[in-house]
Amino acid sequence: MLELNAVSRSFGGLMAVNDVGFSVQAGEIFGLIGPNGAGKTTLFNLITGLTPVSCGDIRFDGHNILGLPPHRIATAGMARTFQNIRLFATMSVLDNVRVPMQAFTRAGLLAGLFGLPASRSQEREMLEKSMALLELVGLADKAGDPAGSLPYGARRKLEIARALALKPKLLLLDEPAAGMNLAEKGELSGFIRDIKQRFDLTVLIIEHHVPLVMGLCDRLAVLNFGRLICVGRPEEVRKDQCVIEAYLGASHAAS
């Protein structure tokens, strides 16, 4: 599904991602963990094309996606959420979910302006699908509100709904539990499994919350200072000496 080969990215002198290679199988829930500043978000940006890679090779669904513009990668079946929530804040909750669907519409500007049948049926279809997605994340009753007015946890859910609206094969979640309350965190694992089944997804997830990651993921990759230090099943990763030193040890000391 996704293959990374010797992927690197430097910012000035800093190697934010350094010679990283792993592959994610179709249908997997694959975790990406590591201490703060390890390069996890940067790696997401490289995969989704928002940041160009310095060197290396990324293949998605059998195709080389290096150098493709981000919107092409998105419509090829890759959707993401952002660590620091990037909704379309002044637009309605409904429009936030509708915007990604527009990438697959065909009726043009004039059809829309004159309300031609092609555009009307297309709008009706998008409305139905959007409402179904909002229903799924429990935001249907907020459809008309500006997205920026939602509480934090709801914004995270809306970002997931917006990503699903792209009909992705691969869903990338950047710290979806951050800022959620305990109850919401508790529901998150089940929710991710549920949407994975329902939409036939492969999931790549960055998460600091260790119990969540260990319980949810089929496999994990651990980054430290931009380098990949371990890939494996959760119980293997948990026992790995490098990981204990670099990550679990560090978080243990911090807490």
Next chain:
Amino acid sequence: MSAFFDQYGFLMVAIVQQALLGMSLWYPLMAGQLSLASIGFYSLGGYIAAIMGTNPWFAPWREALGPAIYPLQWLIALIVSALIGLAVGIPALRLRGIYLALATIAFVQVLNVLVLITDVTGGAVGLFGIPQPFVSRLGYIWFFGPLLVLALIFSARLTRTVAGRSFMAIRDDELAAQAMGISTTFEKVRAFVIGCALAGVTGAMSAPFLNTWNARQSSFDASVACLAYVLIGGARSIWGPLLGAALLVALPEVLRPLKDARLIMNGVVLVVACIYLPQGLAGLLASLRRPGKEAGHA
């Protein structure tokens, strides 16, 4: 009554005309792009109409077409402006924020210089005696009025179409818009070209209205004024450019009794509006209509 129209007719038409120029900046702003190119396309459209109206080469056209030459001028201005807008927009819209604004200012300056050294535009003197279809200034409301109504309907529809939502998504968060499958370059160019086309047609209608046309039509001051209409009126509402133009065009007239102090008053109103009305006049009206909702915002 007729004295009233003599005095205020020009003012009313000028408000609508200036509102159209504000509107032409409103479209790129809807996609989050700060452009000051409109006045250049206004000038271009004006020259197209002025040349078609005065140049001997077009005499057979004028004879054959009669008043139908005016819609033809608008159409040609629209097409030429859209094409040049496309050519300018594709490279310029790689720039962001203030750099895009600077690039569009530079474009207008280049255009002005070209006009000054070209014969067919009348050089520094410009073009005179552009034929006028109406006897009174107020008559031109039949040009600008319908165009403004069309532009308003267009804008209102746009916010409910695929293209309009893409524009707003880019305005809210360009990076997220890309990640959600929007070709941001394509949409930004589209919003820009719509604005250019509207400015061009407004210019083509303005040449007969003002009777003469020259490079002073596209001064930097005029550019800034167009932007002020949108910002003072409100960039988030389709009514913003009209409200802004109404205030800014009428204000100097209303303040005339204050003599010299009116310039100060004019400035004070602008500064106050900028500071206290982040959503412009349209935002103020909206918050008055549903009190409380906006409370605590200012």
